[in-house]
Amino acid sequence: MSSSTSVDDLVSQPYKYGFVTDIETDKIDKGLSEDVVRLISSKNHEPQFLLDFRLRAYEQWLRMEEPDWASIGYPAIDYQDIIYYAAPRQQEKKASLDEVDPKLLETFDKLGIPLSEQKRLSNVAVDAVFDSVSIATTYREKLAEHGVIFCSISEAVKDHPELIERYLGTVVPCNDNFFAALNSAVFSDGSFVFIPKGVECPMELSTYFRINSGDTGQFERTLIVAEEGASVSYLEGCTAPMFDTNQLHAAVVELVALDDATIKYSTVQNWYAGDENGVGGIYNFVTKRGQCRGDRSHISWTQVETGSAITWKYPSCVLQGAHSVGEFYSVALTNNCQQADTGTKMVHVGPNTRSTIVSKGISAGRSSNSYRGLVQIGPKAQGARNYSQCDSMLIGDQAGANTYPYIRSQQPEANVEHEASTCRISADQLFYLQSRGIGFEEAVSMMVSGFCRDVFNQLPMEFAAEADKLLALKLEGSVG
Amino acid sequence: MVASIPSTGAVAATTWVTSFLQQLPAPSGEMEAVQWRGREALSRQPLPSRRQEDWRFTDLAPLTALAPAFEQTTSPLPSSWPEPAADVLRLRLDAPGDPLTGQSLPAGLSLLSSEEVQQALGHTLATCNCEQHWPVELNQATATRVLALRVSGAVATTLELVSEATGDGVLRPVRVLLLLEEKASLDVLQVQLGAGASLSSLVLEAHLGRESQLRHGLLALGEGPACLLAHLAVEQEPRSRLESVWASHGWALSRFEPRVVQVDGEATTNLKALQLADGQQLVDTHSRVEFRGPEGQLDQLHKAIADDRGRSVFNGAVKVPRAAQRTKAAQLSRNLLLSSQARIDTKPELEIVADDVRCAHGATVSRLQTDELFYLQSRGLSAAVAAGLLKRGFCEEVLRTLPGAAVAWSPLQRLLGEG
Numbered sequence: 001m002s003s004s005t006s007v008d009d010l011v012s013q014p015y016k017y018g019f020v021t022d023i024e025t026d027k028i029d030k031g032l033s034e035d036v037v038r039l040i041s042s043k044n045h046e047p048q049f050l051l052d053f054r055l056r057a058y059e060q061w062l063r064m065e066e067p068d069w070a071s072i073g074y075p076a077i078d079y080q081d082i083i084y085y086a087a088p089r090q091q092e093k094k095a096s097l098d099e100v101d102p103k104l105l106e107t108f109d110k111l112g113i114p115l116s117e118q119k120r121l122s123n124v125a126v127d128a129v130f131d132s133v134s135i136a137t138t139y140r141e142k143l144a145e146h147g148v149i150f151c152s153i154s155e156a157v158k159d160h161p162e163l164i165e166r167y168l169g170t171v172v173p174c175n176d177n178f179f180a181a182l183n184s185a186v187f188s189d190g191s192f193v194f195i196p197k198g199v200e201c202p203m204e205l206s207t208y209f210r211i212n213s214g215d216t217g218q219f220e221r222t223l224i225v226a227e228e229g230a231s232v233s234y235l236e237g238c239t240a241p242m243f244d245t246n247q248l249h250a251a252v253v254e255l256v257a258l259d260d261a262t263i264k265y266s267t268v269q270n271w272y273a274g275d276e277n278g279v280g281g282i283y284n285f286v287t288k289r290g291q292c293r294g295d296r297s298h299i300s301w302t303q304v305e306t307g308s309a310i311t312w313k314y315p316s317c318v319l320q321g322a323h324s325v326g327e328f329y330s331v332a333l334t335n336n337c338q339q340a341d342t343g344t345k346m347v348h349v350g351p352n353t354r355s356t357i358v359s360k361g362i363s364a365g366r367s368s369n370s371y372r373g374l375v376q377i378g379p380k381a382q383g384a385r386n387y388s389q390c391d392s393m394l395i396g397d398q399a400g401a402n403t404y405p406y407i408r409s410q411q412p413e414a415n416v417e418h419e420a421s422t423c424r425i426s427a428d429q430l431f432y433l434q435s436r437g438i439g440f441e442e443a444v445s446m447m448v449s450g451f452c453r454d455v456f457n458q459l460p461m462e463f464a465a466e467a468d469k470l471l472a473l474k475l476e477g478s479v480g
Numbered sequence: 481m482v483a484s485i486p487s488t489g490a491v492a493a494t495t496w497v498t499s500f501l502q503q504l505p506a507p508s509g510e511m512e513a514v515q516w517r518g519r520e521a522l523s524r525q526p527l528p529s530r531r532q533e534d535w536r537f538t539d540l541a542p543l544t545a546l547a548p549a550f551e552q553t554t555s556p557l558p559s560s561w562p563e564p565a566a567d568v569l570r571l572r573l574d575a576p577g578d579p580l581t582g583q584s585l586p587a588g589l590s591l592l593s594s595e596e597v598q599q600a601l602g603h604t605l606a607t608c609n610c611e612q613h614w615p616v617e618l619n620q621a622t623a624t625r626v627l628a629l630r631v632s633g634a635v636a637t638t639l640e641l642v643s644e645a646t647g648d649g650v651l652r653p654v655r656v657l658l659l660l661e662e663k664a665s666l667d668v669l670q671v672q673l674g675a676g677a678s679l680s681s682l683v684l685e686a687h688l689g690r691e692s693q694l695r696h697g698l699l700a701l702g703e704g705p706a707c708l709l710a711h712l713a714v715e716q717e718p719r720s721r722l723e724s725v726w727a728s729h730g731w732a733l734s735r736f737e738p739r740v741v742q743v744d745g746e747a748t749t750n751l752k753a754l755q756l757a758d759g760q761q762l763v764d765t766h767s768r769v770e771f772r773g774p775e776g777q778l779d780q781l782h783k784a785i786a787d788d789r790g791r792s793v794f795n796g797a798v799k800v801p802r803a804a805q806r807t808k809a810a811q812l813s814r815n816l817l818l819s820s821q822a823r824i825d826t827k828p829e830l831e832i833v834a835d836d837v838r839c840a841h842g843a844t845v846s847r848l849q850t851d852e853l854f855y856l857q858s859r860g861l862s863a864a865v866a867a868g869l870l871k872r873g874f875c876e877e878v879l880r881t882l883p884g885a886a887v888a889w890s891p892l893q894r895l896l897g898e899g
Contacts, residue, residue, distance in 0.1 A: 401830075403841070404828075405827065407827070409817055409825075410821075412818055415844075420842070
């Protein structure tokens, strides 16, 4: 192709979040055993019920096998070669951010997540997680005025043990799958959000995850509970430094929506993806599930997946309450040697439940990108409706796009529709744009952006523009 | 680690296959070597388990519910078979003797010599990567004969291959091999009938030479506890055309596995299927189309109706590797779920590693559309008549594409159980 040389010449933008913060860390020894589980629990001063939960999970995990059904391939992971707890060495969590180690603040500043008072993002409360622990949570007082609890899960265990005991592990049980069991046994930190009855959360909540140590696994746990009539929008972002080893990230996210509650969960995932030859990068094996327990409840997942060497992730909705709604909007972009096997599960249990799935996969380089979804209509889900659309865009002839949508229906009074297509950036579309004076890269980026518009429209405004830019950046140099 | 103890179900399945193999007569005849191989394979891999992704939705219980002692006896000449039309050559594949006795092959059709059979048998299965597949091994272990034909030029006569397994303990393996030479064309209608605790196993291999055309139809009508395992393997050379239409109803368990490989692309494949499941029937289609060269085309329509406590499964794999640029593939799975105890599982599966392709697939599951029912009722039809009309329309789209000879078998009436 005539344009390929010029495109190849374009220097692809390096991963700009790949720096390592040189900070003293408190790490435990490599390896996993019952003692390690107990040690993590004691470091967080956890109550007995949580230790029991961890031990139960660990016991189950020992008996489970790593799943191998996904369209991904990677060398066997040595679970004894991972550090399960690492925390930047600093004293007790500070009352004021001014007392937090400036190096940490600087790190988050560099990542574009200012935590200090004067630079805060307006109207977004941020919980910053560095390796295994939460560093700081902003706007807590303002949120507390509305009765909203937004803190790290380790603090929630201390301050609100009754809520944790009531909800933790109820959506993703500790024996749900191999990686969820591992997480349940060793999770270190993450965010906890509780929106009480009738409260509309006054600002966007956001957690920023940063892996810093090279040999540490990150196992965060997020729990969001929205009581009757409550609503919240939550955004998660993640980055990691560049190492030539692979790091394991096995998170669990649980969402609980009671009657009339709404939870909107957005992710912009930009973990280090490895270099162009597939060396290094994060293994992102995540279990995310929301349960619409109440009638008319609403859970919406929006994800923009651009990073990670391997992504194995299926944010799901269990639609129990009558008239509850589940949504999944996803853009997954893979380049170079990245592998992504991602999709969703919509389990319709209650009557008149509705779900929408919009998935856009973009594969470039030698990457492989699979959509794997399940729509299950149970026998009691009269009047349930699902609409799924999954489109793939292939860039270059070495990238793979796979689609595996499962549909299982046991209810005649339900409608399920699925459609999928595969396309590429066509030469005549490019020519059209170029003939209008638009540069080649920009034209590609415009077309990709248009392809993903349905999903970007679902992102909170501040992040939609960022996601658009991120995608353009990731694709640079891959089109030809 | 403690050695894993097989569950009781697994034990039962193993015993079933073991006793099944024990009661088979010793291998003999032209298929002796193949039979040995098949039996050896079956003794190594007793039964597919639901832990295998391909068999996840297929419960083989109706098969193992049949007594493993089978006989390959002939069913009495049935009275329900319609007279074949003048341009149809009917061959009975369920009789012990040579199906060609007393018949002469029309111009363009000839038997393969035994050397040729030896050379060609299993070749297409291997190309389609299914020669070790369990239902194929079952057929290889049991079939004593193969109908192996060469097709040269356009054959005006429709070949009708009928096989019936009526009565308890009847085992009916059918094996067919077709070699279509360049520019040859043939219409084949297979009719598979089953009743009683019988098992029918069908394997058809076809090699389509350049610019050849095969129009293939399979009408599979079962009753009661009868089970059917049907396998179709087709290898297509450039500019060849395959039209394969399957319609089935009434089997306690039926599994259809069409596998098509376009060896150098540039070929056209049309697959259509209609499967009906009611009572406690399980009907399962696992299709797989692979493009190994550029500019191939696929148009696949799979329709299913699940009523009562019936269960319909569809898994449609389409593979488009890097060599298959400019492939056009479309797959549609349309399902009617008519009862709250019936189940539909459908799973398209697209694997694409070529950027200049157009691939689309769609799936729908619903009951009959209320606005369509309303429209018919507003024209004075009763609800039941309106529903029947819509169901017929749903089926007709597939049935009308069966080879013309199928009309004599009144497929619509038989499938929908209408007088």
